[in-house]
Amino acid sequence: MTTRSRLPFYIAVLLLITAGISLAVWRHIELGIPWLTGEQRPIWMVEARVDFDATSGPVLASLNIPEQPPGFQILSEQAASPGYGFSIIEKSGSRRAEWTKREASGPQTLYFKAQFVPDSDARTARASRPPAARQTFWEEPQATAVREILDQAKERSSTPESMTRELIRLMQPDTRTQNTILLVADENYLRLLVDMLNHAGIPARTADGLKLEDARRRQALTSFLQIHNGERWLTFDPKTARQGVPENLLLWRQGSSSLLDVVGGDNSAVSFSMLRQTVPALQLATMRSDTNGLGFLSFYELPIEEQSMFRMLLLLPLGALMVAFMRIVIGIRTSGTFMPVLIAVAFVQTTLLPGLIAFLSVVAIGLLMRGYLSSLNLLLVSRISALIILVIFITAGLSIIGYQMGFNTGMTVTFFPMVIIAWTIERMSILWEEEGAHEVFVQGTGSLFVAICAYLVMDAPLARHLTFNFPELHLVILGLILLMGQYTGYKLSELKRFTPMKVYD
Incomplete structure (x- = not known):
C-alpha cells in the first residue's frame, strides 16, 4: 500500500480518535461525569x-x-x-x-x-422579553429630592450598572446631602432604591439571599438589590454597591412576590438551616442526568442486570488492544488469536489466582482425556462434541470440590467459555502431536502471560470507570488497533536475532 493510498486510512483513524475524545469531553462537561474514580x-x-x-x-x-x-x-x-x-x-x-x-x-x-x-x-x-420599569409617583418635596439625586447619579454614569452603583454611593450615610436625608430612613432604604431606579427607567427589584455556612441553624435571609440591564438581572449589595452574587450566597427569592403567606394562621415566621x-x-452525575435531559445517553438508564452485562462487555476492547499489542508489536505467540481475552474475562470474574488454578486444572485434565479420545479415532466433530461435555464435567467437579473445601470462588469457574476451552485443548493436542511439547509450552505460557496482562488492565478501577461511563473512548481503542494493523516492522521479540551483530561490532 503506497503512502498516498494510506492517507484516507490515516484520516479515518484520526477522525475516530478525535470523535472518541471529543464525545468523552462533552460527556464530562455536560453530564458532570468525573474522569477519575473516588472524586x-x-x-x-x-x-x-x-x-x-x-x-x-x-x-x-x-x-x-x-x-x-x-x-x-x-x-x-x-x-x-x-x-x-x-x-x-x-x-x-x-x-x-x-x-x-x-x-x-x-x-x-x-x-x-x-x-x-x-x-x-x-x-x-433569561426572560422572553426584558421587563419594564415600574411606574412610581412622588409628592413634593420628595419628588424634587429624587429628581436631583437621580440627576447627580446620571452625570457620573453611562450604563444602568454604573448608575446603580453611583446611586447607592450617594445614599450612604457619609455622602448624604439634604435631599437624601429627606428621603432616607433605615426601614425604607432598600425599597427607596428600588423605587428610584424604576423612576429612572431602570427595572429594579429586591432579592433575598442566604449565606451558606456549614451546620448553621435558624438563619435569616439577607436583602439584595437587583436591576435589569436589558439582557439579564444583576445583583448588587445595597450597602457597598458591590456587583455580583457573593461566594456561597444562595439567592432564595428573586422578585417582588412575598416570601411567606399564611392564610388561617398568625405569627408566621420562616428560618433556615x-x-x-x-x-x-x-x-x-447519575442523579443530575435525570434532570438535565441527557440521561438517555447513559447506561445508568438500563436495568441493573443489563448494566452488569455491559460493564463486562465494555472491558473486552481493552483486552483486544492488549492482545494486539502483545502479538503485533512484542511478538508473543499465543494459542488462538483472542483466547487470552476470554481467559482474562474469566479471571475478572474469578479473580486471578483462583482463575489461574482452575484454568490450568481444566486444560491439564482435558489434555489427558483428549489423549484417550484420539486413540478412539473419532471424527473431528464427534471429538470436539465429546470434549465439550467432558470440559463441562471437569468444571462442575472442580466447582463442587472447591465449594466443599470452602473456596467460594470455585463456584465461578463455570464462567469459563466451555466451547473455547474445548477448542483450546483440541488445538494444543494437535500442536503437541505436530510440533512437540516445547511449542505447546511456548504458546500456552504466552497465552497465560497475555491473559494476565489483559486482566491487570481490565481489572483496574480506572479502566472499569472509563469504559462504562465514557463508552465513546472505545473509538480511540479502535483507532489504535487499526494503526497497529498497519505495523509491518520487526517485533521486539525478534530483535534478539541481531545480538551477534552487536557483539561483533
Missing part, C-alpha cells in the same frame, strides 16, 4: 422551617422557593409536613411551595428541604 463533590442541604399559630380553621401556607438561583443547581426538593397536602406551583412568575389542611389549630411547623449543587456556570434563565455534605461525583 467527591459538595452539595448543600438547606431546610426552610415555617412556624405559625393556626386559628382553628382551613390553612393555606405558601413559601417562595428558588427556581434557578445563579451559581447553583437544584438537585432535589421535598417537604416534611404530616397531615398537610403539599404541592409546588407556578404563581405570578415565581415558584411557591404550598401546604394545605382542612382544619388546624395551635402551633404549626412545616419543613421544606432542598439540595443545591454549586455550579459556577449556572445562570438565571443548612448543612454541607459531600457525595461521590459519579453518584451526583
Whole structure:
C-alpha cells in the first residue's frame, strides 16, 4: 500500500480518535461525569422551617422557593409536613411551595428541604422579553429630592450598572446631602432604591439571599438589590454597591412576590438551616442526568442486570488492544488469536489466582482425556462434541470440590467459555502431536502471560470507570488497533536475532 493510498486510512483513524475524545469531553462537561474514580463533590442541604399559630380553621401556607438561583443547581426538593397536602406551583412568575389542611389549630411547623449543587456556570434563565420599569409617583418635596439625586447619579454614569452603583454611593450615610436625608430612613432604604431606579427607567427589584455556612441553624435571609440591564438581572449589595452574587450566597427569592403567606394562621415566621455534605461525583452525575435531559445517553438508564452485562462487555476492547499489542508489536505467540481475552474475562470474574488454578486444572485434565479420545479415532466433530461435555464435567467437579473445601470462588469457574476451552485443548493436542511439547509450552505460557496482562488492565478501577461511563473512548481503542494493523516492522521479540551483530561490532 503506497503512502498516498494510506492517507484516507490515516484520516479515518484520526477522525475516530478525535470523535472518541471529543464525545468523552462533552460527556464530562455536560453530564458532570468525573474522569477519575473516588472524586467527591459538595452539595448543600438547606431546610426552610415555617412556624405559625393556626386559628382553628382551613390553612393555606405558601413559601417562595428558588427556581434557578445563579451559581447553583437544584438537585432535589421535598417537604416534611404530616397531615398537610403539599404541592409546588407556578404563581405570578415565581415558584411557591404550598401546604394545605382542612382544619388546624395551635402551633404549626412545616419543613421544606432542598439540595443545591454549586455550579459556577449556572445562570438565571433569561426572560422572553426584558421587563419594564415600574411606574412610581412622588409628592413634593420628595419628588424634587429624587429628581436631583437621580440627576447627580446620571452625570457620573453611562450604563444602568454604573448608575446603580453611583446611586447607592450617594445614599450612604457619609455622602448624604439634604435631599437624601429627606428621603432616607433605615426601614425604607432598600425599597427607596428600588423605587428610584424604576423612576429612572431602570427595572429594579429586591432579592433575598442566604449565606451558606456549614451546620448553621435558624438563619435569616439577607436583602439584595437587583436591576435589569436589558439582557439579564444583576445583583448588587445595597450597602457597598458591590456587583455580583457573593461566594456561597444562595439567592432564595428573586422578585417582588412575598416570601411567606399564611392564610388561617398568625405569627408566621420562616428560618433556615443548612448543612454541607459531600457525595461521590459519579453518584451526583447519575442523579443530575435525570434532570438535565441527557440521561438517555447513559447506561445508568438500563436495568441493573443489563448494566452488569455491559460493564463486562465494555472491558473486552481493552483486552483486544492488549492482545494486539502483545502479538503485533512484542511478538508473543499465543494459542488462538483472542483466547487470552476470554481467559482474562474469566479471571475478572474469578479473580486471578483462583482463575489461574482452575484454568490450568481444566486444560491439564482435558489434555489427558483428549489423549484417550484420539486413540478412539473419532471424527473431528464427534471429538470436539465429546470434549465439550467432558470440559463441562471437569468444571462442575472442580466447582463442587472447591465449594466443599470452602473456596467460594470455585463456584465461578463455570464462567469459563466451555466451547473455547474445548477448542483450546483440541488445538494444543494437535500442536503437541505436530510440533512437540516445547511449542505447546511456548504458546500456552504466552497465552497465560497475555491473559494476565489483559486482566491487570481490565481489572483496574480506572479502566472499569472509563469504559462504562465514557463508552465513546472505545473509538480511540479502535483507532489504535487499526494503526497497529498497519505495523509491518520487526517485533521486539525478534530483535534478539541481531545480538551477534552487536557483539561483533
